Amino acid sequence: MNRPADGADTPATTRGRGARPARPLAAAAEADDADPLRDPALYFNRELSQLDFNFRVLAQAQDDSVPLLERLRYLCISCTNLDEFFEIRAATVRHAQDFGTVPAPPDGLAPATVLRRIHDRAAELVDAQYRCWNEVLRPALTTNGVRVLGRAQWTARQTRWLRAYFRDEIMPVLSPLGLDPAHPFPKILNKSLNIVVVLKGRDAFGRVGNLAIVRAPRSLPRIIQLPERISGGEYDFVFLSSVLSEFVHELFPGMEVKGAYQFRVTRNSELIVDEDEVENLALALRDELQGRGYLRAMRLEIAASCPKPIVRTLLQNFELPENAVYRIDGPVNLNRVIQVYDLVQRPDLKFAAFQPRVPKNVDAIFELVAEGDVLLHHPFDAFAPVLELIKQAAEDPNVLAIKQTLYRTGKDSPIVEHLVQAARNGKDVTVVVELRARFDEEANLGLADRLQEAGVQVVYGVVGYKTHAKMLLVVRREGRKLRRYVHLGTGNYHSGTARVYTDFGLISADPDIGNDVHLIFQQLSGLAPAISLTRLLQSPFTLHTGILARIERETRHALAGRPARIIAKMNALNEPQVMRALYAASQAGVSIDLIVRGACSLRPGVPGVSENIRVRSIIGRFLEHHRVYWFGNDGQPELFCSSADWLERNLLRRVETCFPVLDPEIAARVREEALDNYLADNLNAWELHEDGVYRKLAPDGDTMPHSAQASLLAKLCG
Structure with a gap:
């Protein structure tokens, strides 16, 4: 840690x-x-x-x-x-x-x-x-003509406009609730904006005022842009929470507002469905989703100025301990200022735009792939070839069947439209929709309904195992034979994330890989027994043991005095057996480099245990997301790409795929772009040390500055 x-x-x-x-x-x-x-x-x-x-x-x-x-x-x-x-x-x-x-x-x-x-x-x-917000970014934004104004900064003209805005646009949708025996503490939705108001006086019914809760409906914008004619600046904004706090007294005429304090509660959002006890997973998830926003409270954020008695009252109502409260010096929903990023059209204050690369002959995708495997490195390579593969498969009269896994797709996904069109064109279309993709459950339920209405065979995967694999299979008649075309990826079938996540996708017509993918789809949609795969490793069956076997093989090479090397890139690492195998390999002399973006439970650099293991994390313009494993194997290296991190859940409790890159030129490209390139990064890399400290690397006098992502932009998109 x-x-x-x-x-x-x-x-x-x-x-x-x-x-x-x-x-x-x-x-x-x-x-x-x-x-x-x-x-x-x-x-x-x-x-x-x-x-x-x-x-x-x-x-x-x-x-x-x-x-x-x-x-x-x-x-x-x-x-x-x-x-x-x-x-x-x-x-x-x-x-x-x-x-x-x-x-x-x-x-x-x-x-x-x-x-x-x-x-x-x-x-x-x-x-x-x-x-960072109050002392660094907000002042810097102001200097650059982007102002997020606090109440003390409003001019008289701005205040008049905001008061009118409050009365016309906000107050009609508010339902303030005074707390008394007839009005108990209301249910507070997860991560919603709320104001607790301290009142003095009596209302029209003679009721004594004490506390009231004002809930901000999610229909209200959290960031309000002031008109330039009113404010004088093109990019002037205020938080909704500031407007509510300033004019909340208008909701309680005849009473004195002694204080108004914004707060927000974060709740448990992990859905628990006993899949062994339900007959219909989709119906069970729909029932669970209805109550997700009101599950157990985990954290209370509240204005720093809120008096202690009110904080205690809120903690009591949310059944939270004292150490669950976080006093906030600013808006409790600071993440909502992201809207400013979208509203401000200032290219000079953003990363320079780039144009992803598109392979030649993508309009004839089947002919292109028939000539050899196609590697896509997103976001530097466009996602268009994947969309073209599905689109052309939907329209090609020689295509008989399409099978695909969908974990996250994004709103209004063109992939879904192509699959619907394929079904309408008479193709046999099977889609494995993972209903339990966290925070996308509701969207995936709607997606499943849409596909089923179009005649697509929808499968919900395997009870107890999330289907996280990224697979697409197209069966096409070519002459007297059927040929399988597959796409395998490290990331989701999501056009949006393909522009901001680093991922690999491989489109191949390799017969062995195609047959392996076919067998996995049969296993997911039917009640197939254990299957034997030729090329792919698969969780929860062979991926875990396959990784351990390859780590142990490098260990044997090292013990025999042969060169031994492991390089692996992933999002997170915590699987105990894998970590112990890496420790044993290090003790044997295997040189190990791990590029782990997020959580890493392995401790590198421990004398006698992990002194041959180095761990680094890369944080840059794009979210590092591809999973790549390289094993030296005494001069006969193996390189795999996968949908799986080295986490317990991915290796033992999910359906994942891990596919070899067989073409030597493509394998060399993956190694250079995703491994060697990132190991050379000294601008965006953080190195984990034995004492638990991540230290950011910097160029020294003998090395040139190197950013892995910037070099890929220059090389592939320049």
């Missing part, structure tokens, strides 16, 4: 309180004679490491070399990530504390300990976020 050294928001280093110093191996052996590599001191806590990732994101907001509006975007991302952390990760730890149903993690920390450390670390992050 990592937290900033000498300050919560110091961009140069981050260190985590979840980390404990590694004990010497002798002490570890006394703790566990059977396997010293199980010593909890060798591991970081996954939740605390994930929380700390957001300090590295926040460091981008503090970096003067990043365009100003992009820095604002990074700040908002860190805030949104923190919301999701409490909704999912902290909620999972709380569930483990209450019910004790989760096995102890490798780090050995009890849930109660983790929750205490989460609070302390999250409080540091929140403080750093608001100092």
